[in-house]
Structure formats: structure tokens, C-alpha cells
Amino acid sequence: TSLYQSLRASGLSNHVAWRVSFAIVPAPVLIFVAVLTLIYGTDHPAGKWSERHTIPATEMEIEQGHDDHDDRDEKLDEKEVDEKGVRGTSVAVHPVQKIASIDVAVNKRLTIQTAFKILASPVTWLPALAYLTTFGVELAIDSQMSNVLFGLYSKKIPGFNQTTAGYYTSIFGFLNLVTRPLGGYVADLLYRSFGTRGKKIWTLLCGLIMGAALIGGGFYIENHHTPTKSPSLATIMGIFSLAAIFSEF
Known part of the structure; x- marks a missing residue:
């Protein structure tokens, strides 16, 4: 907010100062995080994209006769090919732990039929709707609460200006530093004790508390x-703040 005010004081209009503020602070941070992800991140839970078929879920599929191994993007290293043109390989058989199908993901070629099947499944839309009603609520609070506070207290509290309202509203964003890791930790604990059902109940409970707090606040x-x-x-x-905490959990 202070950056925005300083840009306004330098002569920039409202919309230009707002856009310049984003270019100075959030944009470099996002680019920096993207570079770190590119350097230290993995392409796939199994590690490299070329090793995506080594996860237990794929082994289970292959055991059942569904070989979805797609090696079109995997090129043989010429140095590893012997004179006969065959690369020496060794085969090791490992027991596959039977895991619930909901806990695994299998890589398959994307076809039009598969795409329509995915889009027609309610499970595909549940995460999007959950994200809309949780993080979407937080974004709505972050973007509008300063206007609400300014309208309520600008004439009632001396010195309560837009900057002050922005400072109060920024609290909801800073809560993420605690609530997001804590929410993930609680979800992991519930999963170890109660499985997926425990996480579902926790998600519903957080949503109910968030909704009740928003209605009560209104x-x-x-x-x-x-x-x-x-x-x-x-x-x-x-x-x-209570609504924001449980929306971020």
C-alpha cells in the first residue's frame, strides 16, 4: 500500500500506479519461485518424467495386462547400445504393494474419449469447486475488505484512511504463513488415523465453520x-479472520 501511495504521489494515475505496483513486487517474486521450481522441482511424483512408469500404480496396471508404457519420448542412448543394436538390460522383479485405487494415479495416453470421460466425472470438478469456495472466498475478502473497513470507519475513527484499511486487510493474507502449513499437517494426521474419510470430514467441517463465520459477520x-x-x-x-483461517486450512 505504501508503494502504491508513493507512486500516486509521484504523479501516476490510479490504474497505472496499481499496475506498476504489481510489476515491482509480485511479478519478480512469482518469477523467482518459478525459477526455483524449474531448478529443484520434479517432473513427476516418481522423479523424472522418463521414470513415470516405475510407480506402484503403473506396475499394478501392467500386472493386470494394461501396459500403458509410452516410450515415444524416450530415446536410446547410442553409447548404451551394443554392436548388435540391442541395449543390455537387467530385469528385477519387486513385489507390488496393493494400494487403494484412490491413492494412486496411472499415466495413460490422453485421447478424446478419455478427455470426455474425465470431464464427465464429478470427481474432476470437486477439487475446482472446493478451491472456488475456499481460496476464492479468501481472495474476495482480501480484495474487498479494505473497502468495507474504509466505508465503515473513515468518518468514525480519526486518521482511518485507505492505507490503514489496507493494513488491516493484509492480516488475512499473512495468516497463510501459519494456516496453510498447519492445515496440511492436521490433514496428514487425520489421514494416518482415519484415512481419506477423515480428510473429507475435516474439509466439510472447515467449510461449515467458514460459511457460518461469513454469514455471522454479515x-x-x-x-x-x-x-x-x-x-x-x-x-x-x-x-x-476465523473465516479466513478455515478457508485456508
């Missing part, structure tokens, strides 16, 4: 916002 503001009085700033921040 009613609180509506019932306490009058020409003669304003709702408590601490109460508003507490209610919507």
Missing part, C-alpha cells in the same frame, strides 16, 4: 451499522 455488520454507531472493528476482524 449479519453483525448489518445489525450494528447505523448513523449513530459502528460495529466493533476488533469483532469484525475476529469474525472474518
Whole structure:
């Protein structure tokens, strides 16, 4: 916010200062993270993309007669090919641990038929809808709460300007530093004890608490916002922080 204000003070218009602020701070951070991911990240849970067929799920599929090994993008190293044109290989048989089908993913060639099957499955849309109603809610709070606070307190609290409202709103973003790792840790604990069902119940519980907090916060503001009085700033921040915490879990 202070960067935006300094750009405005230098003579830039509202929309130009806003765009320049994004180019100065978030854009370099995103590029830096992308470079780190490119250097240290993996192409696949099994490691290299060329080794994607070594995961247990694929071995299980091959055992059942569904060989989806696609080596069109894997080239033989000429140095490893002997004079007869055959690369020396060794075969090792390892027992495959039977894992629930919901816990594994199998690489298959993408066809039009497979694509339509994926799009027609409700399981495909559940993560998107869950993301829309969790992180989407947080983005809505982050983008609009400063306007709400400014409208409520700019004339009631001396010195409460847009910058102050922005500082209060930034709290919801900083909560991610704690709530996201903590939410993942809690989900892992529940998974070890109760499996996938435990994570489902935890997700539903977080959604219900988040929704109840948002509805309660809306009613609180509506019932306490009058020409003669304003709702408590601490109460508003507490209610919507609770909603943000459980949306980030």
C-alpha cells in the first residue's frame, strides 16, 4: 500500500500506479519461485518424467495386462547400445504393494474419449469447486475488505484512511504463513488415523465453520451499522479472520 501511495504521489494515475505496483513486487517474486521450481522441482511424483512408469500404480496396471508404457519420448542412448543394436538390460522383479485405487494415479495416453470421460466425472470438478469456495472466498475478502473497513470507519475513527484499511486487510493474507502449513499437517494426521474419510470430514467441517463465520459477520455488520454507531472493528476482524483461517486450512 505504501508503494502504491508513493507512486500516486509521484504523479501516476490510479490504474497505472496499481499496475506498476504489481510489476515491482509480485511479478519478480512469482518469477523467482518459478525459477526455483524449474531448478529443484520434479517432473513427476516418481522423479523424472522418463521414470513415470516405475510407480506402484503403473506396475499394478501392467500386472493386470494394461501396459500403458509410452516410450515415444524416450530415446536410446547410442553409447548404451551394443554392436548388435540391442541395449543390455537387467530385469528385477519387486513385489507390488496393493494400494487403494484412490491413492494412486496411472499415466495413460490422453485421447478424446478419455478427455470426455474425465470431464464427465464429478470427481474432476470437486477439487475446482472446493478451491472456488475456499481460496476464492479468501481472495474476495482480501480484495474487498479494505473497502468495507474504509466505508465503515473513515468518518468514525480519526486518521482511518485507505492505507490503514489496507493494513488491516493484509492480516488475512499473512495468516497463510501459519494456516496453510498447519492445515496440511492436521490433514496428514487425520489421514494416518482415519484415512481419506477423515480428510473429507475435516474439509466439510472447515467449510461449515467458514460459511457460518461469513454469514455471522454479515449479519453483525448489518445489525450494528447505523448513523449513530459502528460495529466493533476488533469483532469484525475476529469474525472474518476465523473465516479466513478455515478457508485456508
